[in-house]
Amino acid sequence: MKLFPNILRRSISSIKLMIAPVNMPERLGYPGNSKLLIIHADDFGMSSSGNKAGIMAMGKGMINSGSIMVPSPKFSEISNYARLNPETDFGVHLTLTCEWDAYKWGPISDPADVPRLVDSEGHFFSNKKDLLKNCTVAEIEKEFRAQINKAIEEGIDITHIDTHMFTAFSNKEIIRIYLALGKEYQLPVLLHYGIATIKNIRDKEVIVNELFIAQTDDYLNDLKKYYRNVLNSLKPGLNCILIHPAYDNKEMRGITLNILDYGAAWRQTDFDFFTSDECAQLIENNDIHLITWREIRDHVF
Numbered sequence: 001m002k003l004f005p006n007i008l009r010r011s012i013s014s015i016k017l018m019i020a021p022v023n024m025p026e027r028l029g030y031p032g033n034s035k036l037l038i039i040h041a042d043d044f045g046m047s048s049s050g051n052k053a054g055i056m057a058m059g060k061g062m063i064n065s066g067s068i069m070v071p072s073p074k075f076s077e078i079s080n081y082a083r084l085n086p087e088t089d090f091g092v093h094l095t096l097t098c099e100w101d102a103y104k105w106g107p108i109s110d111p112a113d114v115p116r117l118v119d120s121e122g123h124f125f126s127n128k129k130d131l132l133k134n135c136t137v138a139e140i141e142k143e144f145r146a147q148i149n150k151a152i153e154e155g156i157d158i159t160h161i162d163t164h165m166f167t168a169f170s171n172k173e174i175i176r177i178y179l180a181l182g183k184e185y186q187l188p189v190l191l192h193y194g195i196a197t198i199k200n201i202r203d204k205e206v207i208v209n210e211l212f213i214a215q216t217d218d219y220l221n222d223l224k225k226y227y228r229n230v231l232n233s234l235k236p237g238l239n240c241i242l243i244h245p246a247y248d249n250k251e252m253r254g255i256t257l258n259i260l261d262y263g264a265a266w267r268q269t270d271f272d273f274f275t276s277d278e279c280a281q282l283i284e285n286n287d288i289h290l291i292t293w294r295e296i297r298d299h300v301f
Contacts, residue, residue: 061275067093160293162190209237
């Protein structure tokens with residue numbers, strides 16, 4: 001199962017939009033040539049394994065931000081933690097798909113109110129192709145809003161919003177909803193220069209200069225080597241590494257059913273590297289400044 005196709009890598013690294021680059025370090029009070037980095041853990045709420053590993057990595061490792069999948073089965077577990085630890089940097093990982101064969105979830109909205117977002121069993125579709133073939137923009141907006149409101153109702157101090165499997169970047173209509181919700185809730189949204197559908201952005205939009213997410217070849221060729229190369233070659237500006245830490249345990253192996261891409265072993269490697277002394281030393285050696293979405297929210301919005 002290839003959740004993030006290689007075309008994503010090309011779009012992130014090589015497609016540049018015809019908009020003037022914003023010097024985010026200067027906007028945040030850093031020297032203009034600073035290397036800023038958010039090390040961001042996706043998929044909080046998906047599993048107890050991911051919740052526990054992510055919390056541990058944010059407390060003792062280099063991970064400094066994360067986002068929560070509100071519709072997922074272990075949402076209440078992580079929402080309880082977030083409510084009791086309001087200083088933790090948590091966003092909402094807006095979710096419209098459920099990619100695992102034997103582990104399912106559906107919308108926060110009543111499925112009867114968003115019938116085009118669900119399959120015959122009331123679950124989200126497993127991939128973006130099926131979602132986009134069936135969905136309506138109105139139902140997407142309804143469900144996105146329901147997820148944000150649910151997080152707020154649970155007492156989470158949301159620092160940003162982003163998007164599971166990059167679904168919100170699928171077309172101009174969906175990204176328009178995504179941006180509008182950021183404006184409405186006064187939250188930064190994850191954006192990067194490789195999104196060809198961004199047009200007429202506001203002055204307050206936060207653009208990530210480089211967004212890094214490992215692909216299958218990186219895992220097969222040594223995932224830790226990939227992360228070392230990212231840290232050693234990081235450029236000035238606002239950068240973000242997206243990872244998926246979890247423990248390679250019975251729960252996570254059951255969810256991913258031995259699937260390679262972003263499976264249990266991959267997620268364990270993410271946890272191991274970003275809690276290692278090596279990672280901390282590379283960040284120091286390369287004069288990288290770790291920042292959070294909270295810092296961006298509070299300075300820009």
